[in-house]
Amino acid sequence: MYCRVGRPDLARAVLNGREQRNVVSWTAMVGGYTENEMFECAVDAFRAMWLIDGILPNTIVLISVLSAVEALSALAEGKQVHGFAVRMGMYGEVSLSNALIDTYAKFGALHYARRVFDDTSWCKDVISWGAMILGYGIHGMGVEAVALFDQMLASGVKPDRIVGLGVLSACCHAGLVLKGLDIYNSLAKDHGVQPTEEMCACIVDLLGRSGHVDHALDFIKSMSVEPGPSVWGALLDASVRHSYKEIQDLASNSLLRLGEGKPSNLVAVSNINASSERWNVVERVRNMINQGSLKKETGRSWVNPT
Incomplete structure (x- = not known):
């Protein structure tokens, strides 16, 4: 309950106050830390579960702690979880194996x-x-x-x-x-498999990167799904890269009309209009970017510098 309302610290206090802890309570604790992005605490709870209490984690715990390990970019810890699963005879369960593949691949x-x-x-x-x-x-x-x-x-x-x-x-x-x-x-x-906007954006990007910007626009016109920000953003990138001015304007106006999507798309729109001295459009775009829902997120690297 406490983890669901963003208070895993209170959940841990309750857990620590219990005379007998079991796999269910520790599973909830590790998962709660992970869901609340307290990733180091999730790893510490995983270790405490079996090193201090001597409780064997189940596959749900291992999958939860792998999510925390991913977020920490901690390849060594990921290998330790993998090795633990093998030693405890828990290796081979499909969902755990999938989580291991995903973790290693992202690293x-x-x-x-x-x-x-x-x-x-x-x-x-x-x-x-x-x-x-x-x-x-x-x-x-x-x-x-x-x-x-x-x-x-x-x-x-x-x-x-x-x-x-x-x-x-x-x-x-x-x-x-x-x-x-x-x-x-x-x-x-x-x-x-019916195409999604993201799949269509990949095709637009694929054609655009190779210089076939006109073909990318033709593809958008033939799409069975409504083109959204990811599609127009891919076309904008391609048209800027290969200097297709008319298509730049089309993609730029389409992104402005939608008024949503990645901030990087709108930054590109702003820069394009700034180069043409359309300062009223630039101001409009900057105001959109400064809205809370469009602020850039801090980047995260999968590379562990240590």
């Missing part, structure tokens, strides 16, 4: 992620495939992501929207234009 430790993925002692589901594909994609290994996607299809696993977005993003970052277009068309036609 950039793709060889460890792939080692978990390739282990034949557990049965992979679509989430497993998606986590590994997305891991390759976010680290620029588009060829590997596409190869794994093809392997997934050959094994009979049906892709979903998350997998589709992951492999399209990988194609985008690797510049695999034709392959990305083929996969996009195949997702709907052969696998019944």
Whole structure:
């Protein structure tokens, strides 16, 4: 209860006051710390659970603490959780294995992620495939992501929207234009995966990065979903990069009309209009950016400097 209202400190006080603590109470405590972004406390509670109280964590606790480890960019601790699961005979449960793949992939430790993925002692589901594909994609290994996607299809696993977005993003970052277009068309036609705005934004970005800005605009006009900020933002980036002035104005006006999306999109709109000395538009955009919902979030790196 206390964790749900943002007071995990009171929850811990209650837990510490109990004569007998069990796996349920510790599971709630670790999860509560993680949900309230008190990640170091979550890791400390995990350790206290089995080092002090001698209570064996369950898979739910391990998954919760892996989320905390991710947020702390603590690869060493992630390996410790993995090793603990293996020693305690808890390794091989699908949701835990998926969490390990996701954690290792976000750290950039793709060889460890792939080692978990390739282990034949557990049965992979679509989430497993998606986590590994997305891991390759976010680290620029588009060829590997596409190869794994093809392997997934050959094994009979049906892709979903998350997998589709992951492999399209990988194609985008690797510049695999034709392959990305083929996969996009195949997702709907052969696998019944209806495109989302995010998937469409990947295609616009894919075409735009390769210089096909006109084709990117044609694609937007043919979309089956309403283009939103991510789509127009991708087109704006491409039109600026390749100096398509008319398309810049179209994308800029569309973002202003929507009045939402990433602050970076609106910063680009502001800069474009500033270069054309449209100061009234610049002021309008700056006012939008300064609204609470559009303030930039502080960046976070997955790289552990230690």
